[in-house]
Amino acid sequence: MKQELRKIVEPIIEWYQNQEKTLPWKQDKEPYHIWVSEIMLQQTRIEAVKKYYTRFMKELPTIQDLACVPEEKLLKLWEGLGYYSRARNLKKAAIQIEQEYEGKMPTNYADLLKLAGIGEYTAGAIASISYKEKVPAVDGNVLRVISRVLASKEDVLLPETKRNITKALFEILPDEPGDFNEGLMELGEKICLPNTVPLCETCPIQEFCRAYKENLTKEIPIRIKKQKRKIEKRTVFILEYQNHMAIRKREKTGILANLYEFPNVIRRSDRRRNSKNIRTMEHTI
Numbered sequence: 001m002k003q004e005l006r007k008i009v010e011p012i013i014e015w016y017q018n019q020e021k022t023l024p025w026k027q028d029k030e031p032y033h034i035w036v037s038e039i040m041l042q043q044t045r046i047e048a049v050k051k052y053y054t055r056f057m058k059e060l061p062t063i064q065d066l067a068c069v070p071e072e073k074l075l076k077l078w079e080g081l082g083y084y085s086r087a088r089n090l091k092k093a094a095i096q097i098e099q100e101y102e103g104k105m106p107t108n109y110a111d112l113l114k115l116a117g118i119g120e121y122t123a124g125a126i127a128s129i130s131y132k133e134k135v136p137a138v139d140g141n142v143l144r145v146i147s148r149v150l151a152s153k154e155d156v157l158l159p160e161t162k163r164n165i166t167k168a169l170f171e172i173l174p175d176e177p178g179d180f181n182e183g184l185m186e187l188g189e190k191i192c193l194p195n196t197v198p199l200c201e202t203c204p205i206q207e208f209c210r211a212y213k214e215n216l217t218k219e220i221p222i223r224i225k226k227q228k229r230k231i232e233k234r235t236v237f238i239l240e241y242q243n244h245m246a247i248r249k250r251e252k253t254g255i256l257a258n259l260y261e262f263p264n265v266i267r268r269s270d271r272r273r274n275s276k277n278i279r280t281m282e283h284t285i
């Protein structure tokens with residue numbers, strides 16, 4: 001795996017360095033800017049983030065401004081982006097930075113991970129782009145590109161697949177880890193597209209891509225969807241006698257294994273309206 005991945009490092013860096021950097025958060029490598037943009041970009045399209053990011057930076061240009069902003073104003077700036085816990089965590093982390101890091105963003109991956117709302121991906125992005133620390137930043141785009149390069153049959157929805165890819169990337173990171181990480185993400189956004197035919201003819205790593213060579217780009221990445229939730233309607237019997245209630249133990253396997261429950265059957269009772277001791281319930285499995 002390592003040998004195959006080493007080959008894509010230089011072409012990706014070269015390709016990325018030649019890309020136009022028009023997005024407002026790509027104008028510098030200021031950690032505060034990378035941080036806010038990465039948090040906004042979670043669950044939100046790039047185009048939609050542009051105007052929010054610009055307004056946010058105008059109103060709260062420093063970490064100190066963010067730490068002091070009244071919650072009402074913060075939420076107003078976030079209005080329309082959704083997932084408001086992201087905004088609250090930004091402020092929480094800004095206060096942490098003020099109190100524990102003398103108002104300066106931590107300069108390494110391990111400390112970044114301690115901040116509220118910052119997970120492995122965001123910590124990796126900030127550490128590698130702003131501080132050139134050799135850590136990967138693995139998001140959905142990166143998982144897709146790497147899975148295709150390796151023609152991997154692993155399910156990208158499994159944490160183990162992400163762990164393996166992260167480990168492999170750790171071993172091949174170059175001296176410009178930020179450009180490489182950003183290049184991988186951008187390649188996934190612009191060329192190695194999801195849910196459609198990737199633009200392999202314009203891809204800078206086409207000659208090293210096994211999915212392309214083996215005509216597997218439609219099948220990879222593999223995503224094994226979880227089974228849909230099944231809702232069961234049950235009739236539950238409340239059997240009471242002299243202050244005692246009947247319960248029974250569930251099966252040894254399956255959902256809520258070995259726990260106790262009121263006796264019940266898997267269909268609705270027509271008599272439920274006539275008896276307070278027979279109730280229906282919905283059971284999600």
Ligand code: SF4
Binds near residue numbers: 199200206212217
């Ligand atoms: S060759 Fe095609 S499938 Fe392979 S990395 Fe490039 S765009 Fe993705």
